[in-house]
Amino acid sequence: MSIDKDTVVRIARLSRIAMEDDALEPMAEELNGILAWVEQLSEVDTEGVEPMTGAIAATLPQRDDDAEAGTATDDLLANAPEADDGFFVVPKVVE
Amino acid sequence: MSADGYRVRGRDGEWEIAVGLEVHAQVISEAKLFSSAPTAFGAEPNTQVSLVDAAMPGMLPVINRHCVTQAVRTGLALEAEINLTSVFDRKNYFYPDLPPGYQISQYSRPIVGEGRVVLDLEDGSQRTIGITRLHLEMDAGKSIHDRRADATCVDLNRAGVALMEIVSEPDIRSPEEAGIYLRKLRSILRYIGTCDGNMEQGSLRADVNVSVRRPGDELGTRCEVKNLNSVRFVMRAIEVEAERQVAVREDGGEIELETRLFDAERGETRSMRSKEEAHDYRYFPDPDLLPLTLDPAWVEAERARLPELPDARKARFMADYGLSAYDAGVLVAEREIAEYFEAVTAGRDGKQAANWVTGTLFGALNRAGIGIEQSPVSAAALGALIDRVADGTVSNRAAKDVFEAMVSTGKDADAIIEEQALRQVSDEGAIEALVNQVIADNPDKVADFRGGKTKLMGWFVGQVMKASGGKANPKAVNQALRAKLDG
Structure with missing residues (x-):
């Protein structure tokens, strides 16, 4: 797998990361280096082996269907850049 | 209308349509899918939000076992395969009403696999629509764009509420079939109590995948029309989207795989996202959640606990009460109506009871604009009136007047017959x-x-x-x- 400059531009946009033009090539090289290193794992034959989901045998913990009051609205909104009448306020988004 | 009869008439010849539905059904539960915040509809904004739903740092999801049960029950009612191991994945996208930046969903290993829904068509025939899968996922919050001119307001009350996404095969061949499918699915969900089916409140929403082809050809490229919140809109959106695709194809164009929005006022669909913004959800297994494993004995116990479903009840009404397929279908569509009817007909003639319920009672309910739960005449009271017709106390015609008086006064049949001296003269x-x-x-x-x-x-x-x-x-x-x- 190899990552080119266009791919870096695309995944940066998907991740909402702003990148300067002159940082794109170095980033592509860096990512390719990481991928090449990880790629060594594919030398191991995993044919017919179930994916391992953890180092210890554990099952998914589950909760009962008991509702508890939500977080106090003021606390919830405390770190919001802007709040209005109980709502989070964000820049206008219209599709 | 016959099963394969629907055709879009183009400029040069006819086209068939193939439609699949993705239905998002909100799970009936007290708490959310991965948090303990309540799910009640209509609360003040941001009053039913836990720190998990708001994606505060360090918060971890813990799955609600009741939501798992609800999904399994739904799968069983759809005669579907239950996957004893399923996996939760992150579906990544940015939107202000999705605080974590991803939706926890199921991608390659859903909890429920292939199943089916049998439709009763208007001409009396049946068609089976395949279910591809059902998976569990969390809902997003709500973005309100019209509250302020300069900004979008976000309410996270709905964020994290459990949804079942039920995906059908592209087996649907007409807008009518899509409507029947959606109503049937809603009926099944309501019978087993896993979703209230309230489309106005958004508990049930549908996306439709539409493609067109020349009869006999392979399936064409599909477009997805998103977020339809009524049966009527689903049917209309399919109609106009199919017509649009036929026009494009006949002009020599190609259909591009894309997501579109339905504009009910203009009766058209519009492209929703530009191409460079095309979906790229980068699914991967959620590292916060282990795979969900189910005990096969527990699944079988849930299967045994399912109530009688609409198809089985319809067959029983036809066999036990001698009802026509049509009457039986009308009576079983809503669980509450079926139960009311059974109470009315207990120890009485089935056809008589069916006529009273589907004719006189439904007429009165429609006029009042209310459902059977608010019926001013109880099943027992209607049964007592039918007894007075059967024993000759009142004529059939007078009984209709007695019924109207029961509706307006809430009194029982005997009292009204005496008061208004409606007793039939047989002397x-x-x-x-x-x-x-x-x-x-x-x-x-x-x-x-x-x-x-x-x-x-x-x-x-x-x-x-x-x-x-x-x-x-x-x-x-x-x-x-x-x-x-x-x-």
């Missing part, structure tokens, strides 16, 4: 007196009748009924008249 002496009077008053009509105009019998019955104030037993009147006139 032979009284009826004979009325018959004699009518005959004596109309010697010319009697002569005509005896001269061969036997159709006048109906007129004589009418006169006697009128003279009795509608209370004479029509059967007794008929007998008495025949005895006098023929004799």
Whole structure:
């Protein structure tokens, strides 16, 4: 797998990361280096082996269907850049 | 309309449509899918949000076991395969009403696999629509764009509520079938109590995948029309989207795989996202959640606990009460109606009870604009009225008046029959007196009748009924008249 400059531009946009033009090539090289290193794992034959989901045998913990009051609205909104009448306020988004 | 009859008429020839539905059904539960915040609809904004739902740093999701049960029950009711191991994945996208930046969903290993829904079409035939899968996922919050001109307001009350996404195969061949499918699915969900099916409140929403092809061809490229919140909109959106695709193809164009929005006012669909913004959700297994494993014995126990489903109940109504497929279908569509009907018909004639419920009662409910749960006449009260018809106390016609009085006063049938003196006159002496009077008053009509105009019998019955104030037993009147006139 190899990552080119266009791919870096695309995944940066998907991740909402702003990148300067002159940082794109170095980033592509860096990512390719990481991928090449990880790629060594594919030398191991995993044919017919179930994916391992953890180092210890554990099952998914589950909760009962008991509702508890939500977080106090003021606390919830405390770190919001802007709040209005109980709502989070964000820049206008219209599709 | 026959199963494969729907065609879009293009400029040069006819086109078939193939439609699949993705239905998002909100799970009935007290708490959310991965947090303990409540799910009640209509609360003040941001009052039902836990720190998990708001994606505060360090918060971890813990799955609600009841939501898992609800999904499994739904899968069983759709005669589907239950996957004993399923996996939760992150579906990544940025939107202000999705605080974590990803939706926890299921991608390659959903909790429920292939199943089916059987549709009863209008012409009496049946069609089976395949279910591809059902998976569990969390809902997003709500973005409100029209509250402020300069900004978007976000309410996270709905964020994290459990949804079941139910995906059908592209087996649907007409807008009508899509409507029947959605109603049937809604009926099943309501029977088993896993979703309330309320489309106005958004508990049930549908995306439709539409493609067109020349009859006999392979499936064409599809477009997805998103977020339809009524059966009518689903049907209309399919119609206009199919017409749009036919026009594009006939002009030599290609259909591009894309997401579109339905504009009900203009009756058209519009492209929703530009191409460079095309979906790239970068799914991967959520490292916060281990795979979900189910015990096969528990699944079987849930299967045994399912209530009687609409198809089985319909077959039973037809076999036990001698109802037509149509009447039985109408009566089983809503669980509450089916239960009301069964209470009315207990120990009584099934067809009579069906006529009263689907005719007189539904008429009254429709006029009042209310559902059967708010019926002013209880099943027991309606049953008692039917008994008074069966034992001859009131005529069928008078019974309709009694029913209307029951609706408006809330009193029972016996009280109204007494109050309004609607008791049917079956007394032979009284009826004979009325018959004699009518005959004596109309010697010319009697002569005509005896001269061969036997159709006048109906007129004589009418006169006697009128003279009795509608209370004479029509059967007794008929007998008495025949005895006098023929004799």
